Amino acid sequence: MTTLSPGPNVLLVLKNSVQLGWKSAFVTVLGNLSCQFLIVCLVAIGVGKLIQKLPFWFVVMKSVGGAYLIYLGIKNLRASRKSGFSQTEAKTVIDNSKNSLFLEAFCVSASNPKTLILLSAFLPQFFDIKHPAYEQLSIMFITICFIVTVVHLGYSFLIAYFSKHFSFQNFKHRVNRITGGLFVAMGGGMLLSNRT
Numbered sequence: 182m183t184t185l186s187p188g189p190n191v192l193l194v195l196k197n198s199v200q201l202g203w204k205s206a207f208v209t210v211l212g213n214l215s216c217q218f219l220i221v222c223l224v225a226i227g228v229g230k231l232i233q234k235l236p237f238w239f240v241v242m243k244s245v246g247g248a249y250l251i252y253l254g255i256k257n258l259r260a261s262r263k264s265g266f267s268q269t270e271a272k273t274v275i276d277n278s279k280n281s282l283f284l285e286a287f288c289v290s291a292s293n294p295k296t297l298i299l300l301s302a303f304l305p306q307f308f309d310i311k312h313p314a315y316e317q318l319s320i321m322f323i324t325i326c327f328i329v330t331v332v333h334l335g336y337s338f339l340i341a342y343f344s345k346h347f348s349f350q351n352f353k354h355r356v357n358r359i360t361g362g363l364f365v366a367m368g369g370g371m372l373l374s375n376r377t
Contacts, residue, residue: 188367189250189289189290189292189293189364189367190209190213190286190289190290190329190333191332191333191336192360192363192364192367193209193213193253193285193286193289193360194206194209194210194333194336194337195336195337195340195356195360196257196356196357196360197209197282198336198337198340198341198344199340199344199353199356199357200353200356200357201278201282202341203337203338203340203341205282205337206333206334206336206337207334208279208282208283208286209282209283209285209286209333210286210329210330210333210334211283211286212282212283212284212285212286212287212290213286213287213289213290213329213333214325214326214329214330215283215287216286216287216288216290216291217290217322217325217326217329218322219291220290220291220296220297220300221300221304221318221321221322221325223297224297224300224301224304224318225314225315225318227301228297228301230301232294232297232298233298233301239294239298242294243293243294243371243372243374244372245292246291246292246293246294246368246371247292247368247369247370247371247372248368248372249288249289249292249368250289250292250364250365250367250368250371251364251365251368251369251372252368253285253289253361253364253368254360254361254362254363254364254365254366254367254368255361255365256361257357257358257360257361257364258357258358258361258362258365259361260357260361292368292371293371304318304321307321340356
C-alpha cells in the first residue's frame with residue numbers, strides 16, 4: 182500500500198515522464214531502488230533502531246529531507262512558468278541528464294528517514310531464524326524491486342497515455358504546477374511532523 186500511494190517517489194516518476202518521456206521512469210526507478218538497497222543494508226546492520234534512539238539525528242535527517250522536497254517543489258513551480266520544450270527536445274535532454282535523474286531519484290528516496298525506521302520495524306517480522314539473514318533480506322529486496330518497478334512504470338505509462346490526449350505544453354505545465362505544489366506540501370509536512 183505504501184508503494185501504491187502517490188508519495189514523493191511517484192510524483193517524481195510522473196513529473197519526469199511528462200517532461201522527458203516515459204523512458205525516464207527507468208532511470209528514476211533505478212535511482213529509487215539504489216537508495217532502497219542502501220536502506221535495506223542499513224536495516225540489516227541495525228541503523229534504523231539506532232536512529233530511533235537518537236532523536237537529534239532523526240530531526241537533522243528529517244529537516245534535510247523536507248528542505249530538499251521543498252527545493253524540488255519550488256524548482257517545478259518555477260519551471261511551470263517558463264516556456265517548455267517539445268517531446269523531441271525532451272528525448273535529447275534525457276540522453277544528457279541520466280546521471281542527474283538518477284541522483285534526483287536517489288535523493289528523493291532518501292529524503293524521508295521514516296522509511297528507514299518503517300523498514301526496520303517491518304522487515305524483521307518476516308525473518309526466520311532457521312535461514313541466513315542475508316538470504317531473507319535479498320528476497321525481500323527483490324520483492325521490493327519488483328513491486329516498485331511495476332507500480333512506478335504503471336504510473337508512468339498512465340501519465341504518458343493522458344499526455345497524448347492533451348496539449349503537450351499545457352499538460353506539462355499543469356503537471357509541473359501540481360507536482361511542485363505537492364512536493365512543497367510534503368516537504369513542509371515532513372518538517373512540521375512529529376518524530377513518530
